[in-house]
Amino acid sequence: MYKSSRCSTWGFFCIVFLTIISSNTLSAQDSFRVFPYLQNPGSDAMTILWFSEENSPGQLTYQREGTAAKTTITSSPVSAEDLAYSDWENSTFFGGNAPSVPFRHRIRIGNLEPGSEYEYTVTQGTDSFSSSFRTAPAGNAPIRFIVYGDPETEPESDNNLTNWVDPVSGNSRHYLIDQTTGYRNNLEVIRSRQPDLIFIAGDLVESGGEQRDWDEFWLHNAGRSGQQGIAGEVPIMAVLGNHEYFEGPYLDQYTQPGSERAIKRFLTYFESPVNNSPVEEHEGRYYSLKYGPVFFIILDVCNNGINKSDDDTNFYLLGEDDPGGGNAPGFNTGSQQHEWLEEQLVKSQVESLFTFVIFHHAPYSSGPHGYLPGEVENTDNQTGAPVRQLTPLFMKYGVDAVISGHDEIWERSEIEGMETKPDKTEEIHTIQFYDVGTGGDGLREPEEGLDNPHQKFVVHSDVPEVWENNVLRGGGKHYGHLEVDIIPDALSIWKAVLKPVYVFPVFDPGSSTYSDYERRLYDDEIILSHLIKVPGTSSFSRSYPNPFNTETTIEYFLEGACKVSIKIIDLQGRILRILENGSRDKGLFSASWDGKDENENTVASGVYLFRIETSLGQTETGRLIFMK
Numbered sequence: 001m002y003k004s005s006r007c008s009t010w011g012f013f014c015i016v017f018l019t020i021i022s023s024n025t026l027s028a029q030d031s032f033r034v035f036p037y038l039q040n041p042g043s044d045a046m047t048i049l050w051f052s053e054e055n056s057p058g059q060l061t062y063q064r065e066g067t068a069a070k071t072t073i074t075s076s077p078v079s080a081e082d083l084a085y086s087d088w089e090n091s092t093f094f095g096g097n098a099p100s101v102p103f104r105h106r107i108r109i110g111n112l113e114p115g116s117e118y119e120y121t122v123t124q125g126t127d128s129f130s131s132s133f134r135t136a137p138a139g140n141a142p143i144r145f146i147v148y149g150d151p152e153t154e155p156e157s158d159n160n161l162t163n164w165v166d167p168v169s170g171n172s173r174h175y176l177i178d179q180t181t182g183y184r185n186n187l188e189v190i191r192s193r194q195p196d197l198i199f200i201a202g203d204l205v206e207s208g209g210e211q212r213d214w215d216e217f218w219l220h221n222a223g224r225s226g227q228q229g230i231a232g233e234v235p236i237m238a239v240l241g242n243h244e245y246f247e248g249p250y251l252d253q254y255t256q257p258g259s260e261r262a263i264k265r266f267l268t269y270f271e272s273p274v275n276n277s278p279v280e281e282h283e284g285r286y287y288s289l290k291y292g293p294v295f296f297i298i299l300d301v302c303n304n305g306i307n308k309s310d311d312d313t314n315f316y317l318l319g320e321d322d323p324g325g326g327n328a329p330g331f332n333t334g335s336q337q338h339e340w341l342e343e344q345l346v347k348s349q350v351e352s353l354f355t356f357v358i359f360h361h362a363p364y365s366s367g368p369h370g371y372l373p374g375e376v377e378n379t380d381n382q383t384g385a386p387v388r389q390l391t392p393l394f395m396k397y398g399v400d401a402v403i404s405g406h407d408e409i410w411e412r413s414e415i416e417g418m419e420t421k422p423d424k425t426e427e428i429h430t431i432q433f434y435d436v437g438t439g440g441d442g443l444r445e446p447e448e449g450l451d452n453p454h455q456k457f458v459v460h461s462d463v464p465e466v467w468e469n470n471v472l473r474g475g476g477k478h479y480g481h482l483e484v485d486i487i488p489d490a491l492s493i494w495k496a497v498l499k500p501v502y503v504f505p506v507f508d509p510g511s512s513t514y515s516d517y518e519r520r521l522y523d524d525e526i527i528l529s530h531l532i533k534v535p536g537t538s539s540f541s542r543s544y545p546n547p548f549n550t551e552t553t554i555e556y557f558l559e560g561a562c563k564v565s566i567k568i569i570d571l572q573g574r575i576l577r578i579l580e581n582g583s584r585d586k587g588l589f590s591a592s593w594d595g596k597d598e599n600e601n602t603v604a605s606g607v608y609l610f611r612i613e614t615s616l617g618q619t620e621t622g623r624l625i626f627m628k
């Protein structure tokens with residue numbers, strides 16, 4: 001059912017971004033510690049979270065775009081004790097006067113319309129924040145999501161130029177812009193693309209236990225006074241990386257209970273769909289999300305098996321399998337997470353067009369974390385190699401792509417095998433594996449002599465730098481992200497287009513600095529196709545959104561040139577409307593219905609049928625739910 005192809009014709013597509021103009025507004029930050037941001041998106045619900053300085057309720061007002069009816073909800077602030085600055089941070093950076101713990105406000109809005117825009121305003125003290133969001137579609141509808149990893153924010157990223165090894169000479173160099181600027185530019189490009197969802201594949205902060213690093217993360221993402229962030233407009237779905245389990249170099253590092261203290265900061269900030277694990281502490285660490293045509297499965301692979309065994313992804317961290325360990329879940333066969341994962345894969349294979357699995361440790365990599373586990377030369381004590389044991393499971397259920405970070409390489413690998421379909425038939429299948437860990441920290445190079453036999457693309461050697469008069473004009477390795485569009489296609493019905501985006505630093509001769517930037521694409525676009533018309537099955541049409549309230553689109557695939565008619569019928573069999581009646585060539589077509597009958601009258605809310613008949617003998621009836 002799935003196939004992949006490499007597109008070589010895309011070339012470089014670039015747009016200069018000088019400023020990002022926002023339609024949203026925000027006033028002074030004074031009452032907010034962290035501006036409102038979106039979490040846990042659904043087709044009928046959305047969570048809005050914010051943090052205030054004072055212990056006073058805030059007010060959330062929202063309305064569907066284009067409607068007048070407003071709803072107001074008052075929040076109940078809760079002291080966010082887990083976000084306290086440590087004594088070390090307090091004395092080192094604040095002279096003993098660190099800010100007190102903020103207050104957490106969480107409101108889950110329900111009963112929303114699928115695939116719809118909502119405007120909202122949060123008032124807190126004397127300040128207010130306004131933005132808008134979009135709910136998930138109810139069924140198959142085009143979506144765009146973005147994944148990147150390893151921003152590793154900290155205040156120390158300012159003026160910190162990461163190592164950027166010359167791919168030709170192998171010499172050490174500094175990158176052209178600092179980490180703070182690199183991440184900020186990356187986020188601005190992401191924001192300009194207006195995705196539906198963003199996933200960060202782990203290592204969000206440099207040290208999960210240092211509150212200053214989280215403060216920096218939210219200044220980038222939720223915004224600061226006078227500068228709107230992306231997190232108020234697009235839900236950021238977080239994935240646990242080893243740095244979220246790291247309390248910090250001057251605190252308890254990976255030891256317990258420091259690691260669990262670090263994770264509590266992460267869990268205070270992020271809300272994901274519940275996984276219903278019998279182990280309560282697993283909640284929030286791994287989860288799945290059905291969003292339009294895609295099923296996302298997010299894993300926590302930060303620790304596994306017995307410490308320092310061949311199964312261990314972090315020799316410093318003690319997890320649930322280790323005496324004295326914390327709650328980092330294992331993923332070996334028989335573990336709770338493994339059982340849960342298989343249940344999700346079964347569901348996804350049946351319910352969705354595409355399956356994407358996201359976790360932190362890239363299993364196939366030519367970077368330092370691509371070595372097998374160990375503590376001697378050419379091994380690694382924080383390796384992603386143990387996660388390879390999950391590949392057969394991913395293959396069996398036809399996972400389309402596995403997206404990770406950790407090695408900061410930007411590398412794509414492919415593995416081919418056999419998918420077992422729900423009807424037990426087998427089909428050749430390819431899984432794409434990505435390391436997208438170039439959010440805004442390191443820009444690492446492959447290890448000399450370490451072979452990744454599955455590698456198909458790696459920036460370091462596949463994209464040469466182009467220099468003119470000591471100015472970089474093209475190519476090279478930069479900060480960036482993976483942009484994925486899920487769209488209907490004329491030939492194959494639905495396709496996932498995976499675009500490797502990099503943010504190219506543009507030299508400004510006036511200031512002799514790389515002060516501008518452009519969005520560019522590496523020549524490694526991947527297209528995954530999902531054919532709706534599978535030999536041996538009868539379905540050749542879909543409708544979205546469904547249920548709908550203003551308009552629904554009926555897509556259908558014709559196997560050859562023919563006459564086709566599409567009728568809307570009520571449950572009594574009466575024909576209410578004829579949407580199509582004519583000749584068509586082979587291919588994908590669509591018709592839309594606005595809920596009106598032949599006399600232009602809007603029908604009552606309820607269940608209706610669409611019936612497609614063709615002169616080729618293809619006939620299909622589908623259900624439509626109209627909700628005014």
Ligand SMILES: [Fe+2]
Nearest residue numbers: 203241242406
């Ligand atoms: Fe990492």
